[in-house]
Amino acid sequence: MYQMFPLLAISLVVYAVLALTGAAGALWYDSTILELTMVSGEVWIVSAGDIFLLVSMGLLFVELLRSTKTGSESIMNHALSVVVFIASLLLFIIVKGFGNSVFFLFMTMTFLDFMAGFIVTTVTARRDLAVGGGLSG
Structure with a gap:
């Protein structure tokens, strides 16, 4: 069951809750989380949107690793990624x-997730057919 669930759906739900309920303010993604003064003297401002995207990129990385697996759970994960x-x-x-x-x-990121899954699955299937002798040429 865990292998079928697209992880980026978690980010989508978090964003939707924050955006639709207004719990964190109207423009929650613009709120400053951290200000760091760099050696150059510039101030790096990290917003809630930056943190959201950073976490989502981490989930995308895990999804890309999971897309290399084959099987019915992987195909269902790709289908659910299209839905996301x-x-x-x-x-x-x-x-x-x-x-x-x-x-x-x-x-x-959600587009890249489902496209990567589709491409990896297609390439893997072609490789498996070529190794098994099912595809000539």
């Missing part, structure tokens, strides 16, 4: 609070 991408796309286009750069970058 479509839901993200619709939210981005239709729902207020989702049409911003932070969510756009997240939506791009």
